[in-house]
Amino acid sequence: MRIRVVALLVVALVAAPVISLLWRVPWSRMSSLLTEEVVTDAISLSLISSVLAAVVALTLGVPVALLLSRMEGVLASITRALMMLPMVLPPVVGGAALLFAFGRRGTLGAALEEVSGLVLPYSLAGVVLANAFVALPFVVLTIEGSLRTLDPRFELAAASLGANQFHTTVKVVLPMVRSSLIAAGFLAWARALGEFGATITFAGNVPGKTQTLPLAVFVAMETDQEAALVMSVVLILVSLVVLLTMRDRWWPSR
Amino acid sequence: MNEINRPLLDAHVVVERGDLLLDVALRVAPGETIALMGPNGAGKTSLLYSLFGWLPLRSGWILLDGQTLDAPGEDRSVPPHLRNLGMVFDDGLLFPHMTVGQNLAFGSDTKLVDPDLVELLELAPLVAKQIHHLSAGQRQRVALARTLLAKPKMVLLDEPLSSLDPSARGQARDLIKSAFDSQLSGALLVTHDPADAFTLADRVMVLENGKVSQFDSLTALSTQPSTPWIASLIGWNFFTGSARDSIVVLPDGIEIATSHSGLSGEMTVAINPGSVSLFLESPGGSPRNNWRCEVSNVQFVGQVARVTLSGVMQIHADITKAAAAELGLHQGLELWASVKATEVLVQGSSRPS
Numbered sequence: 042m043r044i045r046v047v048a049l050l051v052v053a054l055v056a057a058p059v060i061s062l063l064w065r066v067p068w069s070r071m072s073s074l075l076t077e078e079v080v081t082d083a084i085s086l087s088l089i090s091s092v093l094a095a096v097v098a099l100t101l102g103v104p105v106a107l108l109l110s111r112m113e114g115v116l117a118s119i120t121r122a123l124m125m126l127p128m129v130l131p132p133v134v135g136g137a138a139l140l141f142a143f144g145r146r147g148t149l150g151a152a153l154e155e156v157s158g159l160v161l162p163y164s165l166a167g168v169v170l171a172n173a174f175v176a177l178p179f180v181v182l183t184i185e186g187s188l189r190t191l192d193p194r195f196e197l198a199a200a201s202l203g204a205n206q207f208h209t210t211v212k213v214v215l216p217m218v219r220s221s222l223i224a225a226g227f228l229a230w231a232r233a234l235g236e237f238g239a240t241i242t243f244a245g246n247v248p249g250k251t252q253t254l255p256l257a258v259f260v261a262m263e264t265d266q267e268a269a270l271v272m273s274v275v276l277i278l279v280s281l282v283v284l285l286t287m288r289d290r291w292w293p294s295r
Numbered sequence: 296m297n298e299i300n301r302p303l304l305d306a307h308v309v310v311e312r313g314d315l316l317l318d319v320a321l322r323v324a325p326g327e328t329i330a331l332m333g334p335n336g337a338g339k340t341s342l343l344y345s346l347f348g349w350l351p352l353r354s355g356w357i358l359l360d361g362q363t364l365d366a367p368g369e370d371r372s373v374p375p376h377l378r379n380l381g382m383v384f385d386d387g388l389l390f391p392h393m394t395v396g397q398n399l400a401f402g403s404d405t406k407l408v409d410p411d412l413v414e415l416l417e418l419a420p421l422v423a424k425q426i427h428h429l430s431a432g433q434r435q436r437v438a439l440a441r442t443l444l445a446k447p448k449m450v451l452l453d454e455p456l457s458s459l460d461p462s463a464r465g466q467a468r469d470l471i472k473s474a475f476d477s478q479l480s481g482a483l484l485v486t487h488d489p490a491d492a493f494t495l496a497d498r499v500m501v502l503e504n505g506k507v508s509q510f511d512s513l514t515a516l517s518t519q520p521s522t523p524w525i526a527s528l529i530g531w532n533f534f535t536g537s538a539r540d541s542i543v544v545l546p547d548g549i550e551i552a553t554s555h556s557g558l559s560g561e562m563t564v565a566i567n568p569g570s571v572s573l574f575l576e577s578p579g580g581s582p583r584n585n586w587r588c589e590v591s592n593v594q595f596v597g598q599v600a601r602v603t604l605s606g607v608m609q610i611h612a613d614i615t616k617a618a619a620a621e622l623g624l625h626q627g628l629e630l631w632a633s634v635k636a637t638e639v640l641v642q643g644s645s646r647p648s
Contacts, residue, residue, distance in 0.1 A: 194388055197344075198384065198390075199390075199401070201380060202402025216392045217390070
């Protein structure tokens with residue numbers, strides 16, 4: 042009984058800020074604020090960049106998870122710690138590190154610009170890179186965990202039927218961890234959608250170009266609180282919809 | 296070596312795995328099935344995995360149908376998927392995200408599944424099903440068919456019947472037997488059950504602690520076991536006589552009824568001592584084999600009483616200690632030994648009716 046009371050108090054504690062926020066939303070001005078250019082730009086930029094970042098993180102994370110799931114020993118621990126670093130690191134530090142690597146005068150950025158003319162900082166590609174960077178650990182962690190529970194003899198069975206390693210991975214291994222691929226994709230997307238620190242450090246805060254929803258909310262809190270509220274409502278709604286759609290995947294019903 | 300005498304598999308496998316040093320030389324003739332037996336941890340599965348290229352050889356060689364898969368000094372080892380070796384696992388290991396039909400088609404070049412094999416293994420009603428709707432026996436049949444459809448040069452089976460209950464086991468064994476007879480060029484079968492070895496295999500290799508302790512026919516293993524483990528495993532009754540339809544007639548005229556039909560020629564049958572029941576009164580009932588015998592010896596091993604019977608029939612029976620006490624067993628006691636026809640295993644038979 043006491044546990045239930047404590048639990049309900051905690052739920053109320055989490056709900057309180059969300060409800061207070063919804064309380065203050067200027068519902069009458071909702072439609073006009075939602076059509077303001079700064080707001081629509083931020084919404085579309087956020088949706089595009091977070092989806093792209095999830096796709097990039099998933100694409101890059103799968104091979105790493107496959108590799109780590111087959112490694113043992115010190116080298117595996119070091120590689121895994123390195124891959125998990127962006128999850129623990131303050132995103133601002135991550136953004137700064139990205140700048141030193143992929144900035145115009147960064148170790149890789151200068152070469153990249155010379156070869157392809159691509160400049161990552163202060164561009165949409167930069168936003169995607171920053172978001173994918175912080176989302177990658179979630180993808181690797183989720184997929185590696187489920188790969189490790191997979192019976193390795195399935196690969197043996199596929200090989201005994203003449204399938205090479207690529208064929209085995211695509212036709213057997215990945216389909217068997219399908220639900221964790223989906224979960225990883227959504228986790229990565231959720232992490233990218235809320236990303237702030239790495240984005241602002243690496244890609245800046247240019248309205249209509251790199252200003253995502255969280256950045257726009259932060260700026261609007263200083264200038265136009267009602268716009269900030271409206272954008273927050275959008276973020277809350279999108280998050281709730283995703284959480285409810287994914288509920289069976291994360292919390293299987295009994 | 297000429298083509299005709301060339302063995303299908305010629306291997307000398309030396310593998311280190313933890314404390315175990317596996318050192319096995321093995322030759323399998325084309326069309327031959329070898330049963331691999333031995334206590335747990337003897338290296339049976341390690342041998343299969345090393346033939347498959349899943350465990351690296353420390354030394355030795357593996358030649359399959361004249362092709363070098365592994366060789367000493369050569370830095371080249373053929374990867375598992377190019378070895379032309381099929382593998383059937385104890386739990387079938389069907390791919391759960393595919394239907395039965397997709398599983399069957401996985402290893403075959405053509406999308407068409409061989410209709411003969413489908414009929415033989417009674418798979419037609421299963422093809423559209425999802426894996427989790429199959430029984431253990433059905434899974435094993437699909438797994439065997441999936442492996443055979445990939446047309447391997449040889450099949451390695453790791454206790455394929457161990458997940459089945461005893462009643463399903465006999466039927467699955469018969470199906471494997473007929474599939475082997477029609478489709479297979481050679482097989483290596485790991486098993487704990489002498490019945491599998493007797494019905495499916497031409498020879499039995501016994502591994503103990505990484506070494507071959509005996510490699511011979513099951514009858515030879517039973518009559519002249521080279522180690523205590525073999526002796527304790529295979530205290531089976533073997534009888535050789537001439538077969539007439541469903542009956543095997545021994546040289547002294549005693550008849551043994553089987554559940555098979557259309558048998559002919561000289562034939563060996565095997566009876567598990569655990570399948571022999573003892574009664575004070577004639578049990579009757581059919582189809583059964585009942586013989587009036589005399590107890591010549593009783594030996595207690597743990598909870599089991601091993602009874603040696605003489606008289607019209609020389610046969611061993613394993614019964615529980617409690618049953619032995621109830622019968623009041625003593626040397627010279629006359630009683631009835633009874634064996635169901637379905638418990639009589641027939642070697643080298645074609646499909647049972």
